[in-house]
Structure formats: structure tokens, C-alpha cells
Amino acid sequence: MQLLSDDQLPVDLRKSIAGALAAYANDIPIVEGLIKSLQDKEISDSVYSALWTISRRTRVWIFPMHLTDQSRNVKQLQIQYEIVSWE
Secondary structure (H helix, E strand, O other): OOOOOOOOOOHHHHHHHHHHHHHHHHOOHHHHHHHHOOOOOOOHHHHHHHHHHHHHOOOEEEEEEEEOOOOOOOEEEEEEEEEEEOO
């Protein structure tokens, strides 16, 4: 997971890491780590795809929870996610 967030690595390599995780990962800690990488615009599509695949394998849903301020405006930078088991 540390390699995925390493900005010094080429973007294509980081996307490949996300793809490898999609192929082999099967646990919630990997899902949690990938969620943190969704904010990185360069690899977010690959991370999203990996999350979709892994969430099916681990039988969980991932829900974004947008936080709002007092005026009911959504704060885009404060998105959190909830992981819920299918069972």
C-alpha cells in the first residue's frame, strides 16, 4: 500500500499496483488502504476499479459519506467512507 501512495513512482507503475491488488487482495484492510488513495486524481480510476473488484470478492459495500457544514453545503474535501458487509 505504501508504494501506491508514493508520488515518486511513475503513474503507470502505481496504476499497475492497483491492478495487482484487484487481482489478488481479499481483505478489508486492503479496501481501507485503497479508499485513502481515491483522493489521488492520477490513479483514482485504477483505484476505483480495484475497489469494485475487491469489494465483490470480500462481499462488502463501500458508501461515501459527504460531510456538511452548518449551511448544508457539502464539503468535497471531507468525504469519508463506510464499509458494510453484505451479511
